[in-house]
Amino acid sequence: xxxxxxxxxxxxxxxxxxxxxxxxxxxxxxxxxxxxxxxxxxxxxxxxxxxxxxxxxxxxxxxxxxxxxxxxxxxxxxxxxxxxxxxxxxxxxxxxxxxxxxxxxxxxxxxxxxxxxxxxxxxxxxxxxxxxxxxxxxxxxxxxxxxxxxxxxxxxxxxxxxxxxxxxxxxxxxxxxxxxxxxxxxxxxxxxxxxxxxxxxxxxxxxxxxxxxxxxxxxxxxxxxxxxxxxxxxxxxxxxxxxxxxxxxxxxxxxxxxxxxxxxxxxxxxxxxxxxxxxxxxxxxxxxxxxxxxxxxxxxxxxxxxxxxxxxxxxxxxxxxxxxxxxxxxxxxx
Amino acid sequence: xxxxxxxxxxxxxxxxxxxxxxxxxxxxxxxxxxxxxxxxxxxxxxxxxxxxxxxxxxxxxxxxxxxxxxxxxxxxxxxxxxxxxxxxxxxxxxxxxxxxxxxxxxxxxxxxxxxxxxxxxxxxxxxxxxxxxxxxxxxxxxxxxxxxxxxxxxxxxxxxxxxxxxxxxxxxxxxxxxxxxxxxxxxxxxxxxxxxxxxxxxxxxxxxxxxxxxxxxxxxxxxxxxxxxxxxxxxxxxxxxxxxxxxxxxxxxx
Numbered sequence: 001x002x003x004x005x006x007x008x009x010x011x012x013x014x015x016x017x018x019x020x021x022x023x024x025x026x027x028x029x030x031x032x033x034x035x036x037x038x039x040x041x042x043x044x045x046x047x048x049x050x051x052x053x054x055x056x057x058x059x060x061x062x063x064x065x066x067x068x069x070x071x072x073x074x075x076x077x078x079x080x081x082x083x084x085x086x087x088x089x090x091x092x093x094x095x096x097x098x099x100x101x102x103x104x105x106x107x108x109x110x111x112x113x114x115x116x117x118x119x120x121x122x123x124x125x126x127x128x129x130x131x132x133x134x135x136x137x138x139x140x141x142x143x144x145x146x147x148x149x150x151x152x153x154x155x156x157x158x159x160x161x162x163x164x165x166x167x168x169x170x171x172x173x174x175x176x177x178x179x180x181x182x183x184x185x186x187x188x189x190x191x192x193x194x195x196x197x198x199x200x201x202x203x204x205x206x207x208x209x210x211x212x213x214x215x216x217x218x219x220x221x222x223x224x225x226x227x228x229x230x231x232x233x234x235x236x237x238x239x240x241x242x243x244x245x246x247x248x249x250x251x252x253x254x255x256x257x258x259x260x261x262x263x264x265x266x267x268x269x270x271x272x273x274x275x276x277x278x279x280x281x282x283x284x285x286x287x288x289x290x291x292x293x294x295x296x297x298x299x300x301x302x303x304x305x306x307x308x309x310x311x312x313x314x315x316x317x318x319x320x321x322x323x324x325x326x327x328x329x330x331x332x333x334x
Numbered sequence: 335x336x337x338x339x340x341x342x343x344x345x346x347x348x349x350x351x352x353x354x355x356x357x358x359x360x361x362x363x364x365x366x367x368x369x370x371x372x373x374x375x376x377x378x379x380x381x382x383x384x385x386x387x388x389x390x391x392x393x394x395x396x397x398x399x400x401x402x403x404x405x406x407x408x409x410x411x412x413x414x415x416x417x418x419x420x421x422x423x424x425x426x427x428x429x430x431x432x433x434x435x436x437x438x439x440x441x442x443x444x445x446x447x448x449x450x451x452x453x454x455x456x457x458x459x460x461x462x463x464x465x466x467x468x469x470x471x472x473x474x475x476x477x478x479x480x481x482x483x484x485x486x487x488x489x490x491x492x493x494x495x496x497x498x499x500x501x502x503x504x505x506x507x508x509x510x511x512x513x514x515x516x517x518x519x520x521x522x523x524x525x526x527x528x529x530x531x532x533x534x535x536x537x538x539x540x541x542x543x544x545x546x547x548x549x550x551x552x553x554x555x556x557x558x559x560x561x562x563x564x565x566x567x568x569x570x571x572x573x574x575x576x577x578x579x580x581x582x583x584x585x586x587x588x
Contacts, residue, residue, distance in 0.1 A: 215413030
């Protein structure tokens with residue numbers, strides 16, 4: 001009996017597109033596996049980690065959300081250097097609602113996601129016409145400006161911030177809330193970006209003239225994408241306000257702008273899963289490096305450079321490609 | 335001319351800094367007509383198209399579509415009125431299959447606003463439209479990535495994107511540039527078919543032979559000005575046109 005090598009997906013790939021014909025549980029698992037993996041990870045990890053690493057996982061989810069939000073904007077042709085703007089708007093919205101009006105976190109978080117999303121969108125609305133680096137510069141400057149405004153006018157507690165927020169019921173609630181939302185954002189938005197609606201958004205990134213030429217108002221679509229991305233990041237901000245039980249000027253810090261970009265770029269831009277993968281690797285890496293003290297940032301930077309040089313396409317794209325190239329030995333007649 | 339002109343340009347001018355790209359261009363276009371626009375490089379043909387479709391704001395003058403001034407509208411609204419154009423430099427979404435490129439025009443508000451436009455499978459409509467412009471269905475060309483298609487197919491795709499909008503006026507900006515004779519011969523019948531469907535067409539073209547075969551009227555431009563207009567035969571015999579294409583004899587007498 002002769003044998004030859006064959007790709008595992010050979011039998012189920014129907015056309016050059018991502019259309020598959022599935023005939024057995026094994027074939028279904030081949031496709032479902034990579035999709036079930038993040039779900040299983042998110043549901044099971046909190047159960048096996050100790051309290052410290054549970055906090056790290058929380059951070060992973062928050063940065064994953066910020067990175068997903070960044071990726072949505074990037075796919076729609078808007079490179080944001082200021083995810084902190086949306087994060088901060090959400091954080092301060094939740095903070096104000098809880099501190100001044102005493103609303104429960106279960107109300108403030110969703111409301112702040114919407115309100116923060118709206119504020120972030122409105123702030124950037126005047127510059128939607130800008131493209132490329134010009135738009136990016138504005139997003140970089142806005143959060144820095146807001147910090148100074150808060151400092152100078154002493155609104156929202158000024159430099160001291162607002163403290164004494166009502167916490168969420170328990171760490172389990174916190175973890176599963178943010179992880180569930182991360183998964184919903186990951187799968188839901190990927191579906192959205194694969195739909196005709198997402199195609200228009202990606203079209204704006206690729207060739208906006210051609211989209212205008214279809215009679216589509218690209219600024220209306222860009223504003224919608226901006227709101228979706230801003231609301232996700234604002235949710236993360238509002239959530240962290242209640243986790244830290246504090247909101248202050250650090251929510252507009254550069255960390256919340258730069259780390260999500262690093263996560264999305266290392267993970268593989270253009271596939272929300274890449275943003276998730278990137279956050280899943282970079283955040284724990286940064287924690288693990290805490291032990292070496294002062295040189296932490298140097299090593300962290302080195303890792304980033306290595307990743308970007310060795311896998312410029314992004315970790316997720318690499319894994320995806322390799323996964324579809326798995327081969328097995330099959331028997332052939334004669 | 336009569337009041338039924340579909341499109342009318344009145345004293346249309348456009349300056350880029352000190353450069354006069356369009357200088358007081360006047361013309362009328364009746365429904366169902368095919369107007370050819372020719373002229374040497376840099377004579378303002380593409381600027382004329384951009385001004386009509388509002389991709390550039392004219393410095394002065396008016397554009398009337400069905401008697402309504404449109405020169406101050408944003409370009410996407412002009413498309414919704416029923417003016418579709420192709421671009422000289424085609425830039426499809428290279429990483430998508432050809433038929434997926436049709437989804438964006440098919441999800442246009444212009445299409446949704448037409449009877450039945452909101453319903454039906456967009457992928458199927460895309461394949462039908464592509465077949466109309468010569469993507470042979472049996473050969474599965476429409477499923478290939480746009481980046482893998484030869485220039486001839488990309489131009490057909492560009493044309494199909496314009497047709498998908500079901501426009502009343504189609505403006506083709508050098509559709510034949512960069513194509514082989516055989517490819518041009520393949521696309522010509524599609525344009526003739528559009529004419530039989532009653533579409534009004536403006537064609538900007540350097541391929542005079544093919545253009546003169548199908549054009550009702552030809553307008554010649556040079557240095558941003560309209561220097562001649564008339565039937566293809568008249569235009570070819572016009573002295574100003576000859577000198578624009580062949581260069582002036584030195585007039586200072588040598």
